[in-house]
Amino acid sequence: MNVLEVKRLCKSFGPIKAVDDVTFNITEGSVFGLIGRNGAGKTTTLRMMMNIYTPDSGEILFYGKPVDNDFKKKVGYLPEERGLYKKMTVLDTLLFFADVKGKSGNDIKKSANEYLEKFDLADRKTTKIQDLSKGNQQKIQFIATILHDPEFLVLDEPFSGLDPINTDLLRQIIIELRDKGKVIIFSTHLMDFAEKMCDYISMIEHGKIILDGKLSDLKTKYAKRNISMNYSGDISFLKGNPIIESIEDFGNTTGIRLKDASQIQNLLKLLVDKKIDIKKFDANDISLHEIFVLLAGNKAGKEVQNV
Amino acid sequence: MFNQRMLSILKRELKDKILSRTFIIMTLLVPLFMVIILALPTYLMTVDKDESFNITVITEDNTLTDQLKTEIGKIESVKQGLSKVEFLIKDETGLNDYIKENKKKILDEKITGVVYLPKKSTEDKLLRFYSKNPNNKNVFNRLRDSFNQVLTDNYFTGKKLSEDDIKYARTNVYFDTFRISKDEMIKAESKGNRIISFLLIFLLYFSLIFMGTMVMRSVVEEKNNRIVEVILSSVNSQDLMTGKIIGSAITGLLQMTIWMTPLILLISTSIFMMPEEFALQIDLSLILYFLFNFFVGLITFLGLFATVGSIFDNDQDAQSGIWPIMMLIMIPFFIAIAIQQNPNNSVGLIASMFPFASIIVMPAKITLIDVPQWQIIISILVNIFTMFSIFTLAGKVYRVGILSTGKKPKWSEVIKWLRYKY
Structure with missing residues (x-):
């Protein structure tokens, strides 16, 4: 109610x-x-x-x-x-x-x-x-x-x-x-x-x-195309790859956003092929922080005057 | 306007102010100061009377010596042996020698002065007074009557005049002063009312600024401490402002009433003895009017001070922002002082019925002269009208001001706040 x-x-x-x-x-x-x-x-x-x-x-x-x-x-x-x-x-x-x-x-x-x-x-x-x-x-x-x-x-x-x-x-x-x-x-x-x-x-x-x-619904909704992962190695080769929409480095974890949810397995294969040492690969997780950055981050810039 | 929330604010404000150290100290100090002001004239007069002197009276022969001894002997301080008078007989050369010899004593004021009566003085009453301080009117005035008496007596003796004629000739001209007032008996004028008038305007001036600054500070503090938002989640800004101002105004009224007690005692009892010259022609209704007028004025000015406090978020900015209000208090204050000389002048007349000025000028005027009733009524109505207008206006600025922080707003922005719908 x-x-x-x-x-x-x-x-x-x-x-x-x-x-x-x-x-x-x-x-x-x-x-x-x-x-x-x-x-x-x-x-x-x-x-x-x-x-x-x-x-x-x-x-x-x-x-x-x-x-x-x-x-x-x-x-x-x-x-x-x-x-x-x-x-x-x-x-x-x-x-x-x-x-x-x-x-x-x-x-x-x-x-x-x-x-x-x-x-x-x-x-x-x-x-x-x-x-x-x-x-x-x-x-x-x-x-x-x-x-x-x-x-x-x-x-x-x-x-x-x-x-x-x-x-x-x-x-x-x-x-x-x-x-x-x-x-x-x-x-x-x-x-x-x-x-x-x-x-x-x-x-x-x-x-x-x-x-x-x-919150749980929102997470599910936004998590679909998101991967949160821990790894060691160099993943810069992913930049410019057509299946990737964006890569965000959050320090401990890295968030990768795909253009299409069906590409998750392809991404994993790509990483394994390049011998990246994957410690964690979470394909259905997104933090609120990531959602926030996703929605508001791009428009960042103008701070509204506090009245 | 009067609801439980506002009353909670009011209660806190009362407690906070009345128990504050500044309030207690001020409340006690000011009456002390008043007693000093009131007692000063009395004290000065007694000091004057007690001042002793040491005079040498020199005559050319001894014809007047006995009479002078008798007359001067009648002076209170001589009678009591506090002042001494020596009588010598010398001519002009002797006088000059005497002054030369005693120059040091005169300069040390061991001899207050030398009075010389030349022989011719029995005809023209022209005496000479030698002294370090010949303008000491006090000694001079007391001696003058005695010499006048002796010389007048001497002049008329044997001139076939009646005792009454001589008595008339002896008497000086004397002014009895009277004040003309409309509805009461003609009464003797006194300096007392002037002192009271000055005292009242001083207290008004002082208290308006003192209480005003206190309220302004507490608004700034609330804003600065960010406590205001917590409070606004419980009461609205109008309640907050009303509670604060009425609470402070009651505190001010209480303080003023305490300050008025010496005056009330003075009027209604005989605890203080005032010399007649300083007797007061005021009654309790004047005090009541004064307190009422003060309360209305206080609410008006506290509204203004609270507004300024709400505009700024630190004491320094606020201090520099109060000048328009200070002008509204200082200018009437100076007008009120100026009308002490002539309470009827036209500036005083306008100011006594003009918004803001009326609060200070009218009580000063009423204490000095009889003000027509219609003027008093207009003044009261003007003050009440001003109070309500300021309150409404202040409320509009206040509700925006207390929640705005950061950069110092411009006056033009403040005017815009008046139109905001909050």
Whole structure:
């Protein structure tokens, strides 16, 4: 079932078309990734979803109803650029953020203390934010995002700046929240990360959605003509070969794209004939990164101004 | 506009500001400063009265000596033995010798001055005063009456005049000063209201800038810290701005009320004794008007300061961007000071009902003279209208400004923001 539907969203700032006819749906109990480069229109789309910006046209439906200020109470938003009031204490900060969401009282206090306990910050309740380490500030920010028990979470790179132990802790909490039926959106430009965490993705480029769907389906669709392989030897003879469309070197692996899926066996034969030492030859695999480069890479160049 | 989200922002703002160190220090320091200002005239007058002197009075013969001794002896500080007067009889040459001999004492102010009464002075009242500081009006004024008395008495004695005639002749001309006001009794004019008027405009000026800068800083901080986007995911920009401004305005009002307490005590009790010359002709309704006017003005200016804060993303740029607002505060401030000399001049009249200027000029004027009621009403209406217009305008710039980072926007871009549909 679609929890959130974004329909034909458009937004311009003066001459700049930041978001252009964006449509996607988010289903219950899923992790959704909105991916794209910096300035592609992710933030603007999210801001419209949060009702921070009013769209020029199009609409956003939450369980079939347009989003409004009350919808904000049901959302936990961790923006890419975060911040806290430096001079407030940890507990005051948490209670303030819950209060703006309309949640106050002893329940919230209790819940704040529980989260602090969980994140190993129970002894820092009266510490000022400015006296916390950056990692701890991140944790406080995350608690502030989920303290009011939102139905819908928007997280932008939540793991940056966290050590491995806290990363696991956070991952565990996110999965807990997903299992409780919360909808989670990741907006990121890190493809590896999106690939690991997301069930669904939408890729946005220059304000337009260029790819949208279930991650596994997309992979199957794009993997058909793709080979990912590890080898040693010189494969430069492949350049200019009529069956090859492109070759991408990703460091550890090399991605080869064929003009036609039926040529896979021919390619393998070609490599064996040239005595290339093949360590891995995966004919049905493509990383999200490769898909992204494939779709957006060629058009790279003009960075959109961040508004 | 008044919803739970806005109130959450307002509460945080109040707590943040009222408990801040700057606020507490300022709140305490300013009344101290006020007490000093108010007490200064009183203190100066007492100092003047207590100033002792050491005078030598030289006459050519002894005809007036006894009378002079009696009259000068009546001066308070002489009576108390703080000041000393020596009487000598010398002619002009003797006087010159005496001054030569005692030159060092005069320069060291061991002798405050030498008064010489030539024989002719019984006819023309022309005395001479030798001193290091002959313009010390204070000593001079107190002595003058005594000499005048003795010489007048001496002149009329035996001239077949009645005691009343002599008494009249003795008396100096004296001006009693009165202030004419429309609806009240004619009352004695006092310097007190001038001081209060100055104090009020100073406090207005100071507080508008102080609170304004504080709000501007906190907007810049929110923007700079990127906290604004987190907050905007919960409240809209209008709520955020309203909560912030009203919260700060309440803080400012609280502070101003605390600052007004010495004045309120002064009016309604007799804890402070003011010399009559400085007595105040103000009442509580003026203070209430002042506080109301201040609150409206504060909201107006805080709106402007918040707008500037939202345009820039660091303190330095913001500081350089506030000059238009500073002009809106400084020019009225100088007009308000200028009208102290003549509260009725036409610049003052226009400024007292002109948007922005009215906030500072009108209270200054009301303290000084009786302002017709219609002018006060126009001023209040103008201020309230300005407040709402600024609030709307500020909101439009603010909602775009707080989310724009990166390069410093041009003023022309800011004007374009007004038309953005957000």
